Amino acid sequence: MPVFALFVAVVVVCSEQLVESRFGAVGVAGMLLLSIGIKARNVTCSCVGAVMLALLLTQ
Template identity: 65%
Template sequence: MPLFALALAAVIVGFEQLIEWHFGVVGVIGLCLLTIGVKARNVTCSCVGAVVLTMLLV
C-alpha cells in the first residue's frame, strides 16, 4: 500500500509539473480550483476551474 501511495503521488506531481510547464501558473490555479471543487462537491469552484482551463486551451 505505501508503494502504491508513493507511485500515485509521483504521478500527481508529474502531471502538475506538466500542466505548469505547458499552461503556466494560471493552469495550476485552474487545476487546483477544479480539484478542490470536485473533492468538496462545490459546483462554483469546479466550474471556475473548468472555465480557467478551457480558456487556456482556447
C-alpha cells in the same frame, strides 16, 4: 492499498508539473481550483477551474 495511493500521488504531481510548464501560473490556479472543487464537492469551484483550463487550451 498504499501502492495505489502512491501511484495516484505521482500521477497528480506529474499532471500539475505538465500544466505548470505549459500554461504557467494561471494553469496551476485552474488545476488547483478544479481539484479542490472535486474533493470538496463544490460545483462552482470545480466549474471555475474547468473553465480556466478550457480557456487556456483554446488559446
